[in-house]
Amino acid sequence: xxxxxxxxxxxxxxxxxxxxxxxxxxxxxxxxxxxxxxxxxxxxxxxxxxxxxxxxxxxxxxxxxxxxxxxxxxxxxxxxxxxxxxxxxxxxxxxxxxxxxxxxxxxxxxxxxxxxxxxxxxxxxxxxxxxxxxxxxxxxxxxxxxxxxxxxxxxxxxxxxxxxxxxxxxxxxxxxxxxxxxxxxxxxxxxxxxxxxxxxxxxxxxxxxxxxxxxxxxxxxxxxxxxxxxxxxxxxxxxxxxxxxxxxxxxxxxxxxxxxxxxxxxxxxxxxxxxxxxxxxxxxxxxxxxxxxxxxxxxxxxxxxxxxxxxxxxxxxxxxxxxxxxxxxxxxxxxxxxxxxxxxxxxxxxxxxxxxxxxx
Amino acid sequence: xxxxxxxxxxxxxxxxxxxxxxxxxxxxxxxxxxxxxxxxxxxxxxxxxxxxxxxxxxxxxxxxxxxxxxxxxxxxxxxxxxxxxxxxxxxxxxxxxxxxxxxxxxxxxxxxxxxxxxxxxxxxxxxxxxxxxxxxxxxxxxxxxxxxxxxxxxxxxxxxxxxxxxxxxxxxxxxxxxxxxxxxxxxxxxxxxxxxxxxxxxxxxxxxxxxxxxxxxxxxxxxxxxxxxxxxxxxxxxxxxxxxxxxxxxxxxxxxxxxxxxxxxxxxxx
Numbered sequence: 001x002x003x004x005x006x007x008x009x010x011x012x013x014x015x016x017x018x019x020x021x022x023x024x025x026x027x028x029x030x031x032x033x034x035x036x037x038x039x040x041x042x043x044x045x046x047x048x049x050x051x052x053x054x055x056x057x058x059x060x061x062x063x064x065x066x067x068x069x070x071x072x073x074x075x076x077x078x079x080x081x082x083x084x085x086x087x088x089x090x091x092x093x094x095x096x097x098x099x100x101x102x103x104x105x106x107x108x109x110x111x112x113x114x115x116x117x118x119x120x121x122x123x124x125x126x127x128x129x130x131x132x133x134x135x136x137x138x139x140x141x142x143x144x145x146x147x148x149x150x151x152x153x154x155x156x157x158x159x160x161x162x163x164x165x166x167x168x169x170x171x172x173x174x175x176x177x178x179x180x181x182x183x184x185x186x187x188x189x190x191x192x193x194x195x196x197x198x199x200x201x202x203x204x205x206x207x208x209x210x211x212x213x214x215x216x217x218x219x220x221x222x223x224x225x226x227x228x229x230x231x232x233x234x235x236x237x238x239x240x241x242x243x244x245x246x247x248x249x250x251x252x253x254x255x256x257x258x259x260x261x262x263x264x265x266x267x268x269x270x271x272x273x274x275x276x277x278x279x280x281x282x283x284x285x286x287x288x289x290x291x292x293x294x295x296x297x298x299x300x301x302x303x304x305x306x307x308x309x310x311x312x313x314x315x316x317x318x319x320x321x322x323x324x325x326x327x328x329x330x331x332x333x334x335x336x337x338x339x340x341x342x343x344x345x346x347x348x349x350x351x352x353x354x355x356x357x358x359x360x
Numbered sequence: 361x362x363x364x365x366x367x368x369x370x371x372x373x374x375x376x377x378x379x380x381x382x383x384x385x386x387x388x389x390x391x392x393x394x395x396x397x398x399x400x401x402x403x404x405x406x407x408x409x410x411x412x413x414x415x416x417x418x419x420x421x422x423x424x425x426x427x428x429x430x431x432x433x434x435x436x437x438x439x440x441x442x443x444x445x446x447x448x449x450x451x452x453x454x455x456x457x458x459x460x461x462x463x464x465x466x467x468x469x470x471x472x473x474x475x476x477x478x479x480x481x482x483x484x485x486x487x488x489x490x491x492x493x494x495x496x497x498x499x500x501x502x503x504x505x506x507x508x509x510x511x512x513x514x515x516x517x518x519x520x521x522x523x524x525x526x527x528x529x530x531x532x533x534x535x536x537x538x539x540x541x542x543x544x545x546x547x548x549x550x551x552x553x554x555x556x557x558x559x560x561x562x563x564x565x566x567x568x569x570x571x572x573x574x575x576x577x578x579x580x581x582x583x584x585x586x587x588x589x590x591x592x593x594x595x596x597x598x599x600x601x602x603x604x605x606x607x608x609x610x611x612x613x614x615x616x617x618x619x620x621x622x623x624x625x626x627x628x629x630x
Contacts, residue, residue: 052525072528079529085522089544099530102540146530156529 001186002063002153003028004049009058011044018044019210022058026154029184031177033197035233036207042190045207046156049188051075062153078147079156082163084139086131086146093118093127096145103150117149120179137168144176154186161196173199194234198222206230223352228272228345231338237277237302239338240312244273251337254310255287261334263349271348274338277302280314283331291326305330378605384598385409392594408599419582419600426562426578426604429493433500433561434554440501441508442550446538448509449516450524462513465506473503477570484571493576499567504557511556515549516542555615559608579604 006024010017019041026032034042047053049060051072059068067075078099087095094101096117100110118124121141131139140160147155160176161169177200180187191197197204198218205215206226214226225231231239244253246269250260253273265271289305289312296318303322305312312330316322339348347353384392385408387401412419444465448458480499481490489495519542527537543550565580572581583600586593 050525050529052528072525073531073533076531077529079526081522081526083520083522085520085526087523087527087541098527098532098540102527102530102532102536146526 001028005061007059009055012056017210031180031187031202033201033204034190035197035204040207041210042207046190050079050156076153078152080143080147080160082159084143088131091128092142096149099150113149117145121145157189224350228340231274237313239274239276242273242310244271254308258332259334260337270342272340272342277313278315279336281331283329286329288327288329291322291324381598381601385602389595408595411596412599422577422579422582429496430558430561432497434558436501437504437508437557441505442512445509445512465509468506473566481570491573491575495571496568496576500561504560508553511553
């Protein structure tokens with residue numbers, strides 16, 4: 001396994017900047033998720049690492065060696081495609097054996113490696129079937145098998161779970177996590193599903209519009225987002241935002257005044273307030289906000305509260321017996337407030353952000 | 361009802377000449393010019409077939425020529441056209457050169473073959489290749505390669521590119537991908553291209569008649585020899601014509617699955 005470094009990677013398609021000056025350092029054995037909405041540059045990044053696309057500028061290093069000009073054939077990276085891209089004219093056995101056959105490895109070794117991989121992925125029963133006769137989950141595992149059968153320097157995975165149904169996706173998510181952790185493999189994992197990235201990755205690189213907004217561990221992304229976009233993208237149900245003003249008593253957003261820890265801003269300064277639904281708790285002081293909608297998820301329920309143009313969501317226990325129209329006051333622990341610059345979106349205060357870090 | 365009528369009409373138009381050909385091949389010679397000769401011959405004779413296949417066995421020689429030339433043309437046209445199409449489909453050349461090259465192949469089909477027949481004759485004469493199988497094969501390859509390239513191009517552009525990218529990631533080079541992935545997946549298109557190429561060569565008259573006078577003469581060229589200074593031998597001509605058409609018709613029936621799939625390749629995904 002290998003470390004992967006991207007230096008100043010830029011990719012333009014015609015006049016469109018798909019990626020601008022991306023620097024990314026992936027350590028040996030690290031599982032990194034590239035997270036972002038579609039068209040944000042994450043798949044382009046993956047393809048550039050793979051060598052399937054050439055960067056307009058910048059360098060790719062694998063274990064310190066510049067591979068920018070090395071064709072994908074010779075980079076010894078394994079890739080799992082979103083569409084699986086199985087070879088339709090080959091059986092599962094031959095599909096998995098393909099990378100080894102291409103390398104002209106001796107037949108007994110190939111057979112042993114295929115058997116080992118098939119056992120690992122529970123594909124033993126369908127080795128002699130063709131891809132068209134497999135279910136979606138099986139195809140997905142064959143695609144994985146083709147990557148796992150050899151010993152690549154890193155794994156590149158392009159939304160490998162996105163074509164699976166919800167239950168299978170969760171199951172494979174856990175399996176994949178365990179598999180790659182056991183292998184100690186370097187992996188780049190493209191996804192638009194923030195829950196997937198949070199659950200699986202050692203570190204997440206959040207992308208938007210061709211830029212990497214933040215590269216950090218999942219909890220750091222969650223509790224100390226670099227800016228409003230990252231905060232909005234990570235977390236379900238998503239963070240609520242409101243225009244707010246700094247006052248002597250705390251942060252005022254509409255009818256609500258929320259006490260805050262030390263704010264390095266003068267009273268009267270406009271900010272954007274961000275509240276994670278799970279941080280909004282029922283309180284006993286302040287204005288009573290009416291419940292405008294309730295979504296029950298079985299294990300929890302999500303309430304939407306609205307008053308005077310301020311809209312909040314909060315997570316309530318499954319057993320709570322709210323009905324639409326109920327009024328309740330809310331409480332947010334002072335350290336759970338997120339404040340963003342109203343224009344640039346940069347984070348001013350976040351629960352996971354040490355203040356001194358901001359003040360310096 | 362109207363649909364059935366339209367189909368019947370279309371069949372009559374396309375199959376009519378073929379039926380007349382078959383009927384003529386068994387029509388007695390003196391019935392051809394008789395004023396009261398009906399659509400169906402009053403008598404059936406096998407004389408024409410006997411004449412065509414009997415005697416010196418020349419017909420078998422021309423039949424062999426046709427088979428050899430059609431086979432060689434098919435192999436060469438596919439061997440050249442398929443990799444060319446693959447290159448055109450995958451290479452990213454500057455200035456849209458790929459498109460220009462692809463169109464250049466098409467140009468061959470824009471002008472009447474007669475315009476190149478004479479120059480081709482002169483070239484073959486200078487090379488000393490007149491009346492050789494090679495001369496006919498080369499001419500037929502030049503006619504059919506553009507067709508193979510375009511048929512394959514349409515098919516290759518529809519193949520999901522991830523499959524090939526996946527092969528790249530698996531460490532497979534360009535030739536490896538062509539032989540291990542592209543060719544097997546293109547079997548339907550290759551089949552269609554092969555069948556149509558073989559038909560074209562089998563039926564081609566002009567170029568063959570230009571460069572092949574005896575040794576390399578093909579069946580269609582041989583037919584023209586029945587137009588003699590003493591009149592046209594309609595019966596022999598029809599018998600020979602049937603001999604040319606029947607194998608093709610049989611072959612087409614056997615391969616129609618490929619033909620239809622190949623001709624609609626690119627139109628439908630999957």
